[in-house]
Amino acid sequence: MNWDDPAPEGDVVIRTRDLTKDYVLGAETVHALRGVDIDIERNEYVAIMGPSGSGKSTLMNLIGCLDTPTAGQYWLNGEAVAGKDDDQLAHIRNRLIGFVFQTFNLLPRATALHNVELPLIYAGVAAGLRRERAERMLDKVGLGDRMEHRPAELSGGQRQRVAVARALINEPAILLADEPTGNLDSRTSREIMDLFGELHQGGQTIIVVTHEADIAAYTHRTVLLHDGMISSDERKRPTRGLAAARPESDFQPPVGSAAEAT
């Protein structure tokens, strides 16, 4: 434990100190992350950007507790993550992190409802309550009428909404989205980003990993990575999306998916 740099208090959801990740490939060692210090507070809306090979995927994997750092510290929700074993990390992922992937990563044979229920199964929630909560969450992302559909029967945007519902079902500390619009057309992308905007306004902490400036424009802060280090970290007003386009009082929840007949 680094006593000079104590665990974060208050509103800091994510704190990393000197976060380092090396990959050993044969005789060569690749330094994917070379000491990243970052603090993200509750209800921040952050874009992590960078060209491929910049280390943004590695950073996302570490923040998402999918991987463990070679060196450095990481606190998530006030808890030190380094040194946790596989099952403890699984527990953290289940309770504190909601993933949204570029390729949706839904279980193809399961219905939308069952996909959303899945994290609750691993959290040990009883079947009745599981269903109830999953239904409510699907309603919230505007898929109340698609619960029994399988992913193949849904459009890309709808699938990503299912994925968002799944990510949020356990009320995670952070929503971690990896190129969430990478497989969507521009209109559907906008809808998903609007949904993110809404969630953010509802208090959700959101981290979006992207290489598209368009998408980063929806966020309030852009962290730029280069060669495994943070090259810039800017807080700003979003230039796109709900917060940019409309005053907060004006906000309307996204409706259904009638517009999403792609």
Next chain:
Amino acid sequence: MRYREAFRLAFSQIRSQKLKSAFAVLGVFVGATFLVTVVSVIGGLNRYMEEDFGRRIYGLNTVTVRRVPSVQFGPSESARRAWRRRPLLTFQDAEAVQAQLEVPAIVGVESHSGGEVQGPDGTTLGNIWLTAASPEYFAIRNMELAMGRTFNEAEDRAGSAVVVLGADAAEELFASRDPIGKTIKVQGSSFRVIGVMEKQGSLLGISMDNRAIAPSHSPMARLVNPAGVVDEIVVKAQDEVAMGRAMWELEAIMRERRGLRPTEENDFELETAEDSMSFWTRISQILYATFPVLVGIALIVGGMVIMNIMLVSVTERTREIGVRKAIGARRRDVVRQFLVESAALSLMGAAAGILFGQVGAQAVSAFTPLPVSVAPVAMVGAAVLGIGVGVVAGLYPAVKASRLDPVVALRAE
């Protein structure tokens, strides 16, 4: 709770890949089928042998003196030659036994052959089991008559040409007419029918009712054996203890008659029901010894197939495993998912095998003379083995799946 979820998942997975699942469990299916069928058949035979065969063929507490063993279990050429050199059994032997035996016992003689009989209306039946026997035969063999009477001592001594027919022989020769008092021809010789036996049923497919039994000194004697020769001297004692003594005395009497020196072996056979069933005991021992090996091979092969299918399944579902781990599945959750799946798969194969084995056993009993008894132990055993094979075969793939790195798994195609 978690298990219920795992089962639900397993069945949906199995359902979604019916053909693959069916192939995966083929080995277990065959093993279970085999186990249930064979155990049912052996069990049925065992019971049949013990309960029916011994009593019906040999009679209780009965010792039979024969020239050669009645059941020959793969004898060597030299043993066969030695048997051929043995003297024939005669009426004199039987009379000596009767005279010298001290243990109270019924002594009878029997000779058997096959031949044809002809009814009064000319109906000819081939392949009839012909017996020339002393009057004690019916008592010794526990045989009851359906009508008429058996022949008596006087008729036997006089060599009367009277005959008792088996139920089927009587039926076929006389249909619904009364056979008593009618004359039939056995191999051309005339016999008067005096009785008909109760139906005995069949034994291992051989009808016990196609037969004609006449006194030992009647013309039947010459139809089945050379003059003066008998096939068997049968001694029925009152109980097991008396039978043991009778056996001992019989051996002494026969050895004396044959003039055997103490160093010489018996040149005759003494058989009891137990002795003669020893061939069956040996067969069932061999079956019981070899068939677990065969079932084992089927299950091992079945297990390897399941393991392979599960490994393929793990590879195919790497992405799914990654997703599950990303949203919070722990190692044990993944292990459980795949173990339950392979156990369920294997159990389904075993269950199908158990059902099919039952059908097989019923088919054996319906289309062959072999009796069958249901073997609940075999069924439970097959089910347990099925689950066991599934768990063992699923262990490695399940552990492999649980150890997947989520980062790598999520990147899989």
